[in-house]
Amino acid sequence: MHTFADPLARAVQIAADKVALIDGSQTFTFGELQNRCARLVAGLRGLGLEKGDRVAILADNCHEYIETYVGAPSGGLVVVPLNTRHAEPELRYALEDSQTRVLITDRDVSGLADTVERVINVGAEYEALLDAEPAGLGQDLVETDLAGLFYTGGTTGKSKGVMLSHRNLIANTFHWLTSVPQSSKDVTLIMAPLFHAAGSNGVLGSIWTAGCQITLGTFNPGEVLDLIEKYNVSLTLGVPTMLAAMAEEQHANPRKVDSVRSVAHGGSPIATEVVRRTWTAFPSAEMIEVYGATELSPLTTALRDEQDLLDNDRARSCGQSIPGTDVRILDTDGLEVGRGEIGEVVVRGPNVMVGYWNKPEQTAAVLKDGAYWTGDLGYMDDEGYVFLVDRSKDMIVSGGENVYCTEVEEVLYQHQAVLEAAVYGIPDEKWGEAVHATVVPRAEHSNVAPQELIDFCRERIAGYKVPKGVAIQQDPLPKSGPGKVLKRELRAPYWEDADRSVN
16 A cells, blocks of 8 residues: 655655755755655644645646645645646636635636635745644555546536546556656656646656656746756656657757657647657657546556657557556447457556546446546557547547537537537647637628637637637538537548548
């Protein structure tokens, strides 16, 4: 049995004075990191928080984020990482739904102050909170205790708090370490946002193996390369758009990057050409694609040595199951289909979430006999490589962010001019997929401008969910016999000549 307190305890036992974390000009040893986590817990308890209470964090990557992410669960609290790209209504929903008591942040959240008991600003106020005698970490904790609530989806009923236990996230850590073995010699650059399960994925692994981590606040490809060169970074993980930008910068303004031995990516589809260009920019690195979901803590499969498969059909796959997870392709009756046959990707293992917070019906729909039904359709070849072919959940993955079509459609339908609306993903060289909409206007608003609808959405949902384009048509949307909109007919012209590796 392990909890969040154990990785830090081991690191302090074997390397207390070794640098654990670098954040700008600040460095922290493992001993200092453990002490700060323990004092953070003491400070939060001093505010009246008890075991199981929620502590949310809304901030760019920083040492305070790592301390909150690791420290709060180590002290029996539940961390709630908030998406920095979400609009205020979405943040408000997550705070209220999770019953968060304290919000730690690096930005102005005056519009959300009434949703929590206390807002702690990063800086002097945060440091004052740490002015307390260290609390014991790991006390009265069991692996089934809730460690974090990770919000997926969007506003109101569409957003779900994924309940991940200590067991879930510790299991994921071990799974990650089997895929990307690490040691105390490794230096990991955290450039993916920590509010993403992908961003926080390697945090515990790096601590457990007494490696060093570097936090990058806001992604900038030039800064990434400078940090790699300065600190001999060996590992990093990002979304495809980050990799593409890094490769462009390295080809244009080369730095010394031969220390990099692993570049992992996930979160959205990637074009084979982006993998090829990234590998030529970082020729010493193994390219690794990972696939998963927040509900899976998040890892499920990994495609190792991706650079060796660039001219192979398996370059389109998301790899084989990670040791510790059981991945199968099942039909609607729960029976395993034959190799090469399409079914739903279903995952079983200690990384499968506890469920959705306060949403028993949605939980029951995806958790069956302890297995998670991902909603992704795919097939498995004769060596267990998984190929995704569609998303039965009708979800767009744009730049590593999940966009649920129904959520965007609901916003469009709020506009007086909209009679019918369908939202779907189309290929995009930069983001993998872009949000696109087809709208049928009401007769009296037949001349509505696409930009008006885009602006309407921008006022109500996060920027990455806003349609990049809106097609206006006067004819009704294509529908099946039962009346379901046939989005595949709307999507088809856009994907006809696309690189299938990004579909």
